Amino acid sequence: MAENEQHSDSKPKDDTSPIPVNHVYVVPRKEIAMVPDMGKWKRSQAYADYMGFIVTLNEAVKGKKLTCEYKVSETIEKLLVLLGTMDRWIDETPPEEQPSRFGNKAFRTWYAKLDQEAEVLIAAVIPQQQGAAAPEIAVYLKEAVGNPTRIDYGTGHEAAFAIFLCCLCKIGALNGDDQLAIIFKVFDRYLEVMRKLQKTYRMEPAGSQGVWGLDDFQFLPFIWGSSQLIDHPTMEPRHFVDEKVVNENHQDYMFLECIKFINQMKTGPFAEHSNQLWNISAVPTWSKVNQGLIRMYKAECLEKFPVIQHFKFGSLLSIQPV
Known part of the structure; x- marks a missing residue:
């Protein structure tokens, strides 16, 4: 499934700083301007590093609950403070009265604050x-x-957050001991903040394929x-369409947290509003679900020009070929 990606150097590691102190950083910019440029992306160091990062963390969380014991480093704590600040700004920036139901303009005010403060937050x-x-x-x-212009959010924005975490690993701010906390603490908190943004400002789904x-x-x-959920003793993929199972177990499993959010936001039969997930519930094992989702992620997100044209490349996420 990710044969050539396992050796990537972007994995959370134990050395203190993989990047030399005299490293020259550059402000990332777009490199994929036309569909033929997609070949550059597929051959790039960035693609290998990014997929290596996703697959490494996928392996790290295998069979583990969100509520299990793991190390929480100082950097993880600082990242939670950063996300807490972003969350507080939502409370301080209520939605505006406007005629259109979706895409509340107050998001632009919220975003302007992040745009102004981002470097300070990261420092x-x-x-x-x-x-x-x-x-x-x-x-x-x-x-x-x-996106503050379109007031939308999608998988490309989500990928940018994973890249953000990958960069923190590359500079040595996060390391191998942080793998579980990266997902269970930081990424999970990020999802909470994003769901709050999506609900508060009624953000449009970016590039949504609707029920497909x-x-x-x-x-x-x-x-x-x-x-x-791989090798879970009782829960099979068919169980996640059962609301009772979701409500009883969502605190332990990220997948069920996502289903719970969908159930809150959408009405009508699950098979109609979330057809792809409904189909996945028929897959016999979580291991097969997991492998299938990684393949689908590559095909539906990382190989799609409308998503990748927005990616930005710098010295940490490099467009240079592997």
């Missing part, structure tokens, strides 16, 4: 000697919350969440 998270990395990494944090897409907004929590 508070990363080691002082890596301070020069803040402008480069800040770009991914700003890309991770949705996996979900309106997210993809990665379904991958990592299905890995958590």
Whole structure:
């Protein structure tokens, strides 16, 4: 499933700083302007690093509950403070009265605050000697919350947050001991903040395929969440369409948290509003679900020009060929 990606150097590691102190950081920019440029992306160091990061974390959370014991480092705590600040700004920026139901303009006010403060927020998270990395990494944090012009959010924005975390691993702010906390603490908190943004400002799904897409907004929590459920003694994929099972177990499993959010936001038969997920519930094992979702993520997100044209490449996420 990810044969050539396992060796990527972007995995959370134990060495203190994989990047030399004199490393030259650059502000990331777009490199994929036309459909033929997609070949550059598929051959790039960025693609290998990104998929390596996704697959490494997928392996780390296998069979583990959100509520299990794991190490929480100082950097993880600082990231939670950062996300808490973003959450507080939502409370301080209520939706505006406007005629259109979707895409509340107050999101732009909220976003302007993040745009202004992102580098300061990141400087508070990363080691002082890596301070020069803040402008480069800040770009991914700003890309991770949705688009202020269209007031939409989708899997490309979600990927930017994973890239943001991957960059923190590359500069040594996060390491191998942080793998579980990266998903169970930081990414899970990020999802909470994104759901609050989506609900508060009625954000449009970016590039949504409607009922033919996996979900309106997210993809990665379904991958990592299905890995958590591999070899579960009683819960099979067919059980996640049962609301009772979801309500009783969502605190332990990211996949079920996602289903709970869908059940809150959508009405009508599950098979109609979430057809792809309904089909997945017929897959016999979580292991097969997990492998299928990784393949689907590559095909539906990472190989789609409308998603990748917005990606930005710098010194940490490099467009250079592997």
